[in-house]
Amino acid sequence: MGNSTYALDQNRAPIHEALEQFRRIRVVPFDVPGHKRGRGNPELTAFLGHQCVGVDVNSMKPLDNLCHPVSVIREAEQLAADAFGAAQAFLMVGGTTSAVQSMVLTACKRGDEIILPRNVHRSVINALVLCGAVPVYINPEVDTRLGISLGMKREQVAKAIAEHPRAVAVLVNNPTYYGICSDLREIVRMVHAAGMLCLVDEAHGTHFYFGENFPVSAMAAGADMAAVSMHKSGGSLTQSSFLLTGPNVHAGYVRQIINLAQTTSGSYLLMSSLDISRRNLALRGRKVFEQVRLLAEYARSEINLIGGYDAFGQELVDGDAIYAFDPTKLSIHTRDIGLAGIEVYDILRDDYDIQIEFGDIGNILAYLSIGDRVQEVERLVSALAEIRRRFQRDPSGMLSQEYIDPEVVATPQEAFYAEKVSLPLRETEGRICSEFVMCYPPGIPILAPGEKITREILNYIEYAKAKGCSMTGPEDPNIEQLNVLQ
Template identity: 85%
Template sequence: MEKELFDQKRAPIYEALQTFRNMRVVPFDVPGHKHGRGNPELTDFLGEQCVGIDVNSMKPLDNLCHPVSVIREAEMLAADAFGAAHAFFMVGGTTSAVQSMVLSCCKRGDKIILPRNVHRSVINALVLCGAIPVYVNPEVDKRLGISLGMSRAQVKKAISAHPDAVAVLANNPTYYGICSDLRAIVKMAHDAGMVCLVDEAHGTHFYFGDKMPVSAMAAGADMTAVSMHKSGGSLTQSSLLLTGENISAGHVRQIINLTQTTSGSYLLMSSLDISRRNLALRGKDVFRKVVEMADYAREEINAVGGYYAYGSELINGDSIFDFDPTKLSVHTRDIGLAGIEVYDILRDEYDIQIEFGDIGNILAYLSIGDRMQELERLVSALAEIRRRYQRDPSGLLSQEYIDPEVVSSPQQAFYAEKKSIPLHESAGYVCSEFVMCYPPGIPILAPGERITREILDYIEYAKEKGCSMTGPEDPKIEYINVLEEDGRADESVV
């Protein structure tokens, strides 16, 4: 596709599906519901238009594993819209994009520099490939109890101590809206001969909004995973993997095809195609309105008293280099309620579903589909919750992030001989599985980390407050898998 043919008004997959719908093709292929006829209850629930385009790969519709026509054109348009050399449509969520990104750069024994407060998908990738994490423990805002970005000094120190590392990975932004100095991190990585990877799950709007923090591609990163389904408006589980000029697109495609389905959903792919077109044509205006709504909500919530809806005033030029203005993060601890308690009250008593609540904060995720009247409803509900439920905050835990003691690589610990013991008896053992609150999906414990009394107290507190705990083999999280032999690994892990 020549440069002059990058017409962002086009949506090639959508157009091909429209043509297919009008052809009245007789289906002797999969899926077995045959355009919905074989599953009338599903058709009634989702609608004929939806199930009618839930089809298999065929020549006119291209193939996600090896795109040569309409999917290739759609990916090229996405790359152009996001300022990337290549874009890959991902139908396994940003988890799949993050894992493909890491697996493209790291193999067994390679070191990768990254913050410990990463999404579990990053550590899952290390379990799969056997790479060794070099953790940069983030600074913590003690008042808010949240982990911050990667400071330049910490990254520089890690690179200096581990010049043989192959990659540096950054979260940008964090769930709470905190951004690192991405340009500086990219430069430090490149100067050391390392690639720079970015988990940009919550940063789709950085590419289209005005006066936003710098995007990964604009900062010169080599690869980034972007959750189009979060702030970009596509269907859940659809995502993009973007790469820069110095990354082999053919190699990345091979890595993606190791784990991604060979039966790519055209519902998900068309939603990526249509959403990219929407953002390219209208994103700047749309996200300007989102920022205006977020600014209004922050001002109103702070006027209620007790809460702290934080924003760009936190910027310190380093570990909080910038702030995502669309993020409506609210500290709740000063009214005597954990964030998860406010989360539950909003849902159960006010029919308001926010993104998540942790032990000290809530996040209301604002994006292209929000309206001002719904924000006013949220503000009113928070004011009423404060009036009805406020209590003495003494005794509430405040810190969300606990520095881990890493004993072995995630892969070694995950596949090692293990035993199941009661959680309350596990202090001192090395964990062989994950424990986390979801969302946000940042592990409290990851395979290979020492279990401490502080961590156990945190887990019990989070369970008591009603956080949704995931990860362990035991669904009740009363037992935990630990290494049979508590010896330090031969591998050097930081």
């Protein structure tokens, strides 16, 4: 521990304080970055402001070092661990992607089995490409009316653990992009009873740590590691995140894993944003997230009065595959008005200047968080009412299924690095894919390396492309060719 006066006082923001002190003493910079507090790049300074570029600085003794923190960064991590109820917190400047990958790489090495739902973010499968671990997928149940994949059932997890007793870890989404949670406490109990680690992708669950009216957080449920997207609902700058660990994880080893890939030039803009945002949530998070919850409930009730839309929520909860629902998630089913979610997404942006988080083939997600106000929600509600009036059409013939069970033939690493050939999309049926295909956001692969390409999957890709989904992943930017195993 550095200066003990910082000890767990959530009013402090040690990185922010050190940067303010550094700004005051006006050190002459003969170090990087080369813009030298903005003087060397006046256009950048004009755009971002002196306040910002003046603290875009390099690691130095007074400011600590992200790779091996011993003072202000270490203190910021301890305050974050305290605020989130974790044994250890790590500041991540490579987004929640790097936090998720660090979890998987900590738990798994080449050949190890890891149990996970298939509707994971691509960062999880990317980690399997890097380390050579073997995925054991639990295919989530699907709500066929909404076309969305659900959580993991307790019996599915128990069955996977029984059938794969040598697996090293189980990974859980808490919540999914749509706000759906599995029975995390019971899953943690089963996983620990089997001697495995429980890893939690909590990219969309930062607020679970700050309020009584939310599903259980990973750390409160006793999970071993959790990746928390502070920049999503927590208010920090884009690309900043926390990796949380429980008491039975070796923090020194986790740090080594993080340092394999994370930059040695940690951004003080990102780190100070984590520090200040953690302080804000520790001091005011319960109050602000309760306001977000109430705003989302209001939005749901208003949207459901329009007719044709289904702003779904707590009524879905069944105590198993939908064990709990995140009440801040404003997910809206659009297919009953004859429009794909991505079509409503495009109309909202192009005609109404409203940018929502994403649209897929059946739903849209309006992301509500600490910066939203009731007047913006009312603008969204009135726009949706007008879209229904202007664009509603017969929904027959629309695709409904968001999630298609994959057939896994090879590990992600084997398939990604294998000899491959590029074929036109329709000629790939029956072949083994060697790359990713996904709509982004949410970044959940339709196809991942090592999976068999079926006609159903090809139909889905072509339908999503035609409706205007932003498709990413393949080498071919137009997604007319796919790489398959030779």
